[in-house]
Amino acid sequence: MLKALCVAGLVLAGSATPFDIPLRSTSAAPTAKGAARLQYAASPFGVAVTADGRASYDVRFVLDGLPEPATLGAFTTYLAWMASPDLKTWRRLGTVRNGTTVVGQADLNKFLIVVTAEADSMATERKGPTILHGPSPSTWLQSMLTHPLFRGIPPG
């Protein structure tokens, strides 16, 4: 069982680069596919950060295979969201469509990108089915103090 989990993790990790988020489809729309790329939001300093120091990104979506929203139910549009890893915090990023769309900003240290079908393009609360999703590359980071190689070495 442990071996299967490791293999699955390697497959997932192998497809990720520091700014690219491969998106996975769900059973709601299996034909949908695409990726998101994190690009620093506009800033006079070149690298955009929030006031408390978290990187701030625009998210560039390249999507394909999205069916007409109405074919999935009472929906008119697709919305992109940023969610915290525990799925407690959600923020609307903007509408997306087949082709290239840039929305923003995503500024959590670790987050999940989710695309849903929605009835209202201005919705601030996610209600529709998940169509695509993927984790930010930063979700793979963890404290190196917990790594076996560093275990036993006191911090500082």
Added chain:
Amino acid sequence: MRINRLAALLLLFPGVLPAQDNGMAPKSYDEKRGGSDKVSLLKRVENNPGPWKAADVEIEQEKGRPFLYVSGFVNYNSKIYDITNTSNPKLLYTWTIQDPELHRGIGAMDGKYFKIDGRYYYAQSLQFQQGTPDAELGAVILDVTSLPDASKVKEVARIRYPATPGGFHNTFAYKHSDGRALYFATINDSKALVYDLGKIVKGDPESSWLIGAVPNPTPMKQMGAGGYHDFYIAYDPATKKDKFYGAGLGGYSVWDVTRPEAPTQEFTVTSLGLDLAHTFTPSPDGRYAVTETEYQYSPLRIWDLEPGQSGKTENIDQPIAAWAADWQTLSHNHEVRWPFVFVSGYEDGLQIFSLEDPKNPKTLGRWYTCECTHEKGFGGSPENGWQGDHSVMQGAFGVDVRNYDGLVVISDMRTGLWTFKFQGFNGWNGRDHGQPNISSVQDWDRGPTAALTP
């Protein structure tokens, strides 16, 4: 005359004689259907759709609480059944992780119920991959006191362990001799965690929940691995200690957890071929043990723990016997109700053998629950439907036994929940077998020392 006597013996013990010969040729895989004559099927229940249905299974043990819990594995759910009628389990409640389509991992693995101050709880262990939602989540705890009224079942806590993403694989809820209800959990690190369940369900600060850790001393720790896979905790009447029997990468180890805040090592069981130590279950008196190693062609091994328990040696490296349902497959979890061992044997379904003579295990009965194709077991990823190559990890995953009436249940990865009756086994109390009344079943009201008194 001799022939007549033999025929009479066969009539008296119809299922025993042919099954005793572990050297006989195993059944072909096409023939692995149905069961032996001492095992009666009560009911099979498809608890989830799809190719993968269940991980572990847990039965409540008090009369008047006829409830059973099935961990839904990659379906990321738990299902609670009313088994008032053991031949017709009735689904009462389904818990599912929120937004299951956003999660990745092997999901709902192991469930344990416990009781504190008259209220009943169920802890569902969870495993989600690092880099995906809830990778830090180890378990969800439900208050199930209201059952069979499922409308009042509610989630009361989530246990998170951010230091090592990947959740809890196996867990053990233990009524400690000091009165506390403890929760032992495996993590992706070379130790097992110990939580105080009372603090968790009473809403104490999260920082106070974790009270201790049991290190894994076996050799693979030096390779940067070495986490526990499973464990069993029991009171040792001879030494009046609470003991932890751990199985992990590198072998097995026994710890004194009378003070769970400061465990002390007693001895290890390590040798060649034990790197993938998986399960470690002692007899009620701690004298013998059954162990599993998680690789194909590996038998269950039987050990005499006396040299370790008595302090004569720090490591035991020679088993006294072995048992296998079929040398070509692999047996998984087991429950010991001495001298009987109930096995969830992956492709070989429910298997039951006796350790009445620990050096000569005897097969007593079986029921093939997998109904699957050999070596087409679990593996891969969600993208290929978790289909592995040459994997025998499919079929009977979990087994549990209800002590007051002898109900036997199997959770099968491929086919779901099964309930059984093992003929002549109408319940289990260790004292009926010259043993303390100790098993994985906890006496939540009186604690483990109650096992020493009638």
